[in-house]
Amino acid sequence: xxxxxxxxxxxxxxxxxxxxxxxxxxxxxxxxxxxxxxxxxxxxxxxxxxxxxxxxxxxxxxxxxxxxxxxxxxxxxxxxxxxxxxxxxxxxxxxxxxxxxxxxxxxxxxxxxxxxxxxxxxxxxxxxxxxxxxxxxxxxxxxxxxxxxxxxxxxxxxxxxxxxxxxxxxxxxxxxxxxxxxxxxxxxxxxxxxxxxxxxxxxxxxxxxxxxxxxxxxxxxxxxxxxxxxxxxxxx
Amino acid sequence: xxxxxxxxxxxxxxxxxxxxxxxxxxxxxxxxxxxxxxxxxxxxxxxxxxxxxxxxxxxxxxxxxxxxxxxxxxxxxxxxxxxxxxxxxxxxxxxxxxxxxxxxxxxxxxxxxxxxxxxxxxxxxxxxxxxxxxxxxxxxxxxxxxxxxxxxxxxxxxxxxxxxxxxxxxxxxxxxxxxxxxxxxxxxxxxxxxxxxxxxxxxxxxxxxxxxxxxxxxxxxxxxxxxxxxxxxxxxxxxxxxxxxxxxxxxxxxxxxxxxxxxx
Amino acid sequence: xxxxxxxxxxxxxxxxxxxxxxxxxxxxxxxxxxxxxxxxxxxxxxxxxxxxxxxxxxxxxxxxxxxxxxxxxxxxxxxxxxxxxxxxxxxxxxxxxxxxxxxxxxxxxxxxxxxxxxxxxxxxxxxxxxxxxxxxxxxxxxxxxxxxxxxxxxxxxxxxxxxxxxxxxxxxxxxxxxxxxxxxxxxxxxxxxxxxxxxxxxxxxxxxxxxxxxxxxxxxxxxxxxxxxxxxxxxxxxxxxxxxxxxxxxxxxxxxxxxxxxxxxxxxxxxxxxxxxxxxxxxxxxxxxxxxxxxxxxxxxxxxxxxxxxx
Numbered sequence: 111x112x113x114x115x116x117x118x119x120x121x122x123x124x125x126x127x128x129x130x131x132x133x134x135x136x137x138x139x140x141x142x143x144x145x146x147x148x149x150x151x152x153x154x155x156x157x158x159x160x161x162x163x164x165x166x167x168x169x170x171x172x173x174x175x176x177x178x179x180x181x182x183x184x185x186x187x188x189x190x191x192x193x194x195x196x197x198x199x200x201x202x203x204x205x206x207x208x209x210x211x212x213x214x215x216x217x218x219x220x221x222x223x224x225x226x227x228x229x230x231x232x233x234x235x236x237x238x239x240x241x242x243x244x245x246x247x248x249x250x251x252x253x254x255x256x257x258x259x260x261x262x263x264x265x266x267x268x269x270x271x272x273x274x275x276x277x278x279x280x281x282x283x284x285x286x287x288x289x290x291x292x293x294x295x296x297x298x299x300x301x302x303x304x305x306x307x308x309x310x311x312x313x314x315x316x317x318x319x320x321x322x323x324x325x326x327x328x329x330x331x332x333x334x335x336x337x338x339x340x341x342x343x344x345x346x
Numbered sequence: 347x348x349x350x351x352x353x354x355x356x357x358x359x360x361x362x363x364x365x366x367x368x369x370x371x372x373x374x375x376x377x378x379x380x381x382x383x384x385x386x387x388x389x390x391x392x393x394x395x396x397x398x399x400x401x402x403x404x405x406x407x408x409x410x411x412x413x414x415x416x417x418x419x420x421x422x423x424x425x426x427x428x429x430x431x432x433x434x435x436x437x438x439x440x441x442x443x444x445x446x447x448x449x450x451x452x453x454x455x456x457x458x459x460x461x462x463x464x465x466x467x468x469x470x471x472x473x474x475x476x477x478x479x480x481x482x483x484x485x486x487x488x489x490x491x492x493x494x495x496x497x498x499x500x501x502x503x504x505x506x507x508x509x510x511x512x513x514x515x516x517x518x519x520x521x522x523x524x525x526x527x528x529x530x531x532x533x534x535x536x537x538x539x540x541x542x543x544x545x546x547x548x549x550x551x552x553x554x555x556x557x558x559x560x561x562x563x564x565x566x567x568x569x570x571x572x573x574x575x576x577x578x579x580x581x582x583x584x585x586x587x588x589x590x591x592x593x594x595x596x597x598x599x600x601x602x603x604x605x606x607x608x609x610x
Numbered sequence: 611x612x613x614x615x616x617x618x619x620x621x622x623x624x625x626x627x628x629x630x631x632x633x634x635x636x637x638x639x640x641x642x643x644x645x646x647x648x649x650x651x652x653x654x655x656x657x658x659x660x661x662x663x664x665x666x667x668x669x670x671x672x673x674x675x676x677x678x679x680x681x682x683x684x685x686x687x688x689x690x691x692x693x694x695x696x697x698x699x700x701x702x703x704x705x706x707x708x709x710x711x712x713x714x715x716x717x718x719x720x721x722x723x724x725x726x727x728x729x730x731x732x733x734x735x736x737x738x739x740x741x742x743x744x745x746x747x748x749x750x751x752x753x754x755x756x757x758x759x760x761x762x763x764x765x766x767x768x769x770x771x772x773x774x775x776x777x778x779x780x781x782x783x784x785x786x787x788x789x790x791x792x793x794x795x796x797x798x799x800x801x802x803x804x805x806x807x808x809x810x811x812x813x814x815x816x817x818x819x820x821x822x823x824x825x826x827x828x829x830x831x832x833x834x835x836x837x838x839x840x841x842x843x844x845x846x847x848x849x850x851x852x853x854x855x856x857x858x859x860x861x862x863x864x865x866x867x868x869x870x871x872x873x874x875x876x877x878x879x880x881x882x883x884x885x886x887x888x889x890x891x892x893x894x895x896x897x898x899x900x901x902x903x904x905x906x907x908x909x910x911x912x913x914x915x916x917x918x919x920x921x
Binding site: 164194200215216 | 481482483486503504506507508510511560563564566567568569570571572573574578579580581
């Protein structure tokens with residue numbers, strides 16, 4: 111299978127000197143859906159911001175066949191659909207339509223194509239009826255789905271989601287899980303929701319203190335209770 | 347907080363709702379300008395303007411008295427104009443003794459005062475109708491198309507979007523303060539007024555930092571979706587013959603009001 | 611929570627056309643400079659920052675604190691915005707706040723928005739920033755004190771300007787409106803000063819970098835200090851003068867024709883609503899009325915042509 115994301119020996123330190131990533135390597139293939147787990151401060155969010163070049167450290171990141179560099183940044187940002195944890199940060203336009211159209215518009219697509227993509231993206235998160243709604247009228251669950259649509263409209267090759275199930279009530283969480291299962295696209299999902307991991311992802315990557323400490327089949331990782339406890343995680 | 351507390355839009359499918367937002371914005375400003383152009387004491391013309399207003403109310407499907415109910419918002423400001431009652435020369439209408447002053451209300455003063463209040467009252471009603479029949483983002487688009495600089499309309503869009511989010515945060519801060527401060531039977535909260543002001547100041551500082559950090563995250567979200575410093579928006583719908591016709595009709599009505607104001 | 615209208619927002623109908631047009635011209639010129647400066651000196655990051663900061667000012671205006679007698683103190687925010695954002699960005703953010711207050715909540719009129727922007731969004735920023743800029747390198751205590759004084763004076767400057775506009779429009783008498791407005795706002799200004807100082811103290815404690823040497827608030831030059839000082843001085847001198855000798859000021863304005871100019875509408879330059887060569891007939895009155903309408907038309911056509919160019 112072709113690799114969509116490949117990260118090799120990534121290091122990154124913040125301005126204050128805190129080393130958030132200390133040599134991270136992994137790869138994600140077409141159709142892969144992987145969970146990214148680990149305690150707070152493990153470097154998960156930092157890693158995600160590296161994948162579309164918002165932060166850049168030392169090491170090598172390849173998306174599809176493109177190496178992440180200054181010149182390839184615009185293309186790579188369309189290929190990597192990054193959805194932030196707080197949908198109020200992700201949805202910055204007054205209406206749902208404008209928000210979902212933001213990505214395609216800034217990719218320079220013609221307007222008919224933008225409209226087509228907005229409709230398709232809303233369709234795939236089952237939010238078509240909300241097209242002309244005001245963002246602040248949506249519930250948290252609805253906002254999360256629209257947030258996913260805002261990157262789907264850019265036709266990304268991989269989705270990167272930060273804590274998609276946080277703050278959702280059981281029903282909204284269920285809707286979201288079904289949605290993620292049905293989306294035919296590679297994804298890397300950072301989460302603390304271990305039941306979500308167990309249910310949805312065959313593969314799990316565990317991070318702690320800026321390193322990947324495990325990368326393998328979810329059922330093997332979740333079976334090792336001692337290992338989970340050592341990294342601040344819990345068996346679901 | 348319920349975000350609807352700030353909403354002024356009333357969803358309906360009516361004639362006025364369906365007008366192009368640019369037509370509505372232009373017509374509202376033209377109506378207010380027309381009021382400002384009417385001379386003092388042009389009562390018949392004010393009445394005609396009111397009828398125009400009522401017609402717009404009816405055309406919006408919101409009911410004859412819709413704007414009336416919220417129209418008193420500007421009235422407290424009329425206090426600022428009270429002095430014209432007795433500061434303009436004219437025939438005395440009424441006089442009374444206030445402390446050691448003998449105050450005489452003149453007919454010219456009364457006419458001027460009433461004219462100011464009526465102008466204000468008519469104008470504010472049309473502004474109410476504009477936001478009741480047009481979703482705010484559409485008004486902002488209309489402003490952009492009417493040549494208001496992009497940077498201002500973008501800031502207004504952000505303001506509108508995050509108004510609800512930040513008002514919610516402000517609300518939570520105030521609730522947290524309320525739950526930690528007991529109120530004595532005298533009805534006064536704890537601490538001196540300066541102390542309470544400092545608490546409010548700290549809350550404002552906290553709100554500022556949260557907003558500042560949020561703007562970082564929003565910026566990242568924008569970058570992730572291809573923002574490079576230039577904001578693009580979809581082209582507006584073509585201005586159709588119907589829209590021009592509408593503008594002409596509205597302007598003719600206002601012209602009629604102006605003529606009435608000068609002849610009667 | 612409901613939206614509570616704040617004082618100083620002038621509704622439509624209270625200013626004469628001439629006064630409100632002059633205010634628009636001043637406001638537009640200042641905003642044009644602000645836009646070109648923010649475009650030049652600030653990165654693309656500034657757009658979401660200014661937008662969210664405008665929302666912050668709006669939300670901060672809701673943070674009230676109870677004062678005696680059922681009233682409450684709250685914030686206008688011009689000085690605070692100027693100190694944390696720098697003057698040009700603050701002007702744009704305040705303008706957006708005033709636009710939304712007028713458009714969405716009818717707090718302040720649409721046609722008089724130029725005056726409201728000038729009174730609450732521009733002069734408050736010049737006074738607030740100018741005074742604070744002069745103390746930016748001093749000790750924490752001095753900075754906070756100066757910020758408090760600047761915040762108070764910014765409100766007073768806005769109130770004085772508002773009263774002068776009302777007076778020039780023939781809406782209020784000088785000897786009543788100046789002391790009344792300044793009296794009320796001397797109290798409101800204390801709330802403004804306390805909240806501004808409280809907010810800055812909090813920011814200095816937790817994120818001093820945001821107000822430091824390289825922050826937005828330290829970017830602009832010392833010309834601001836001069837402008838802020840001049841306006842403050844004018845406020846300090848003019849306020850008691852206008853309160854104590856209103857008749858004198860009124861006479862000066864009258865002698866120089868300011869009052870007449872301000873109170874007549876631009877179209878009334880046609881004497882007595884009649885067109886000279888048509889004589890004093892009703893036809894002439896109609897024509898004069900039509901001139902008024904032409905102004906309305908011209909505005910709409912101007913808007914219309916810009917629409918056409920767009921599409």
